[in-house]
Amino acid sequence: MKLKDPIKFIPILKERIWGGEKLITTFKKTSDKKNIGESWEISDVEGDVSVVANGPLQGQTLKELLNSYKGDLVGNKVYEQFGNDFPILIKFIDAKTPLSIQVHPNNELAKARHNSFGKNEMWYIMDAEPDAELIVGFNRNVSQKEYVESLENGSVLELLNSEKIKTGDTFYIPTGRVHAIGSGIVLAEIQQTSDVTYRIYDYERIEEATGKQRELHTELALEAIDYDVHKNYKTTYELKENQFTELVHSPYFKTDILNLEGRLSKDYSQLDSFVIYMCVAGSFELDCNGEKLQVDSGETVLLPASITKVNLQSSEATLLEVYL
Numbered sequence: 001m002k003l004k005d006p007i008k009f010i011p012i013l014k015e016r017i018w019g020g021e022k023l024i025t026t027f028k029k030t031s032d033k034k035n036i037g038e039s040w041e042i043s044d045v046e047g048d049v050s051v052v053a054n055g056p057l058q059g060q061t062l063k064e065l066l067n068s069y070k071g072d073l074v075g076n077k078v079y080e081q082f083g084n085d086f087p088i089l090i091k092f093i094d095a096k097t098p099l100s101i102q103v104h105p106n107n108e109l110a111k112a113r114h115n116s117f118g119k120n121e122m123w124y125i126m127d128a129e130p131d132a133e134l135i136v137g138f139n140r141n142v143s144q145k146e147y148v149e150s151l152e153n154g155s156v157l158e159l160l161n162s163e164k165i166k167t168g169d170t171f172y173i174p175t176g177r178v179h180a181i182g183s184g185i186v187l188a189e190i191q192q193t194s195d196v197t198y199r200i201y202d203y204e205r206i207e208e209a210t211g212k213q214r215e216l217h218t219e220l221a222l223e224a225i226d227y228d229v230h231k232n233y234k235t236t237y238e239l240k241e242n243q244f245t246e247l248v249h250s251p252y253f254k255t256d257i258l259n260l261e262g263r264l265s266k267d268y269s270q271l272d273s274f275v276i277y278m279c280v281a282g283s284f285e286l287d288c289n290g291e292k293l294q295v296d297s298g299e300t301v302l303l304p305a306s307i308t309k310v311n312l313q314s315s316e317a318t319l320l321e322v323y324l
Contacts, residue, residue, distance in 0.1 A: 003072050003304035006286055006293050007057065007065075009050035012040035017207055017214070020096030022127070022186050027092065027298025038093050041300035042276060044086035045195050054293075062086055075273040075305035078324050087117075087324065088253050090276060090300055091189040092126075095181045100202040100214070101135060101160070104194070105224040106175040113220070114196050118175045121191030122235075122248045122255060124320060125169040126280045129184030136171055136179050136233040137161045137226075144222060151218060156201050163234060170235040172248045176226035188278050190322055192252050198224060244321055256321045260284055260314045269308040273323040277301050282317030286310060295319075 011029055016037025023029045023036045042062065043050050050062045057065065066086060071079040078087065104110075104119035111117075123134075139161040142150075150156040160178060163171075165185070173179050178200065181187065198217035207214055237247055237257065242264050244256040258264070260282075268275060277286070283296040288303075288310050295301050297317075303310065312319075 003069055003306045004289055005055045005057075005291060006288055006307070006310075007055065007302045007304065008053045008293075008299065009042055009062065009302070010053045012043055012048050012050065014038040014040065017205060018095055018097045018099050018183075020094045022094045022096075023092060023298070026127075026186070028296070029298070035096070036094065037096075038091050039298075040089065040091050041278070042086070042088070042090040042302060044193050045089060048195075069304070069306075072306040073274060073304045075271075075324065077272045078274065078305070085193065087193055088276070088322065089191050089193045089195075090278065090322070091191070092278075092298060093181065093185075093187050093189055095183060095185045095187075097183045098203065099181045100199045101156070101178060101180040102200060103178050103198050103221050103224050104173075104175050105196060105198065105220075109224055110175075110194060110196050116196050117192045117194040119192050119194040119196055120172075120174050120250060120252045121189055122170065122172045122250075122253075123181070124188040124190075124247070124255075124257075124280060125165050125167055125185065126188055127186040128165050128167055128169075131164065132184045133162045133164050133182040134171070134180060134185065135160045135162055135182070136173065137177050138229050141229050142227045144225075144227060147225070147227060148222070151201065161229075161233060168239070170237065170247055171233060172235055172250065174226075174250075176224055178225060188280050188320060190248075190253055190255055190278075190320070247320070254323055258312075258319050258321060260312055260317045260319065263311060263313045265309070265311050267309050268303070268305075271323060272305065274305050275303040276320075276322040277303070278320040278322065280318050280320055282314060284312055284314035284317040284319060286312060
């Protein structure tokens with residue numbers, strides 16, 4: 001049986017020490033927890049596998065769909081490469097206060113140490129309070145010795161590159177790049193399916209549940225870090241109305257952006273991959289085989305690879321298109 005319908009999943013909400021309320025109040029997620037920092041929209045991480053929210057497949061897990069539909073779900077080439085492992089993790093993040101400064105290992109390190117994929121990721125800023133900042137990379141070339149000394153004497157923030165941000169700003173975070181989301185930021189995060197993070201500095205915060213500081217991974221991070229400075233950390237792009245524009249194309253995922261006003265038809269018959277739409281502003285209607293689905297800001301929908309033609313319609317919306 002061919003998959004004919006777009007799929008929404010039940011968000012997996014994560015309470016975080018730095019989380020806020022905007023995923024609940026602004027983006028209509030449902031939870032009785034406080035400090036919701038992350039909404040995992042599509043996940044195949046062990047212990048946190050997404051469950052279908054709509055249509056005839058409601059209640060099935062993403063893993064069950066992969067087992068049943070294989071290339072019809074993800075594309076034949078994708079299935080040949082990844083089998084029954086979905087290769088991308090999709091999130092929305094609300095940082096009320098800053099996240100820890102952290103780094104992710106590459107595929108080789110992650111495989112050897114954790115039997116996991118590495119964690120290349122990207123951020124698209126959906127909302128940012130005035131003067132909001134994030135940390136991406138170093139502000140000059142740093143030796144490992146100098147970096148370790150800065151951790152020991154508490155001056156590591158002086159080595160890091162801070163960027164003031166606004167809605168629409170985009171950053172690709174390859175493995176090895178030290179980074180941290182600052183306070184007052186809501187963003188869409190697209191990454192490899194991995195939950196491996198090395199925390200290197202956490203502002204000496206105390207966790208309420210434990211009464212202790214969170215664990216740091218100083219030694220594990222040393223070999224993972226890229227100590228070089230890079231000229232540009234922010235992605236440059238030109239947003240064009242009713243045209244998909246390349247945002248971040250990496251070996252691990254491709255993301256384009258669309259500012260939609262009116263109606264647009266899209267043909268995926270030459271793309272051997274699933275497609276994910278993340279609505280990052282406004283709302284749009286997805287028309288597939290005559291079946292219509294409303295997608296609101298802060299929602300995500302998966303188009304199986306077997307769906308080759310869709311129509312999109314909106315008075316005004318911005319969406320990210322993710323595929324392999």
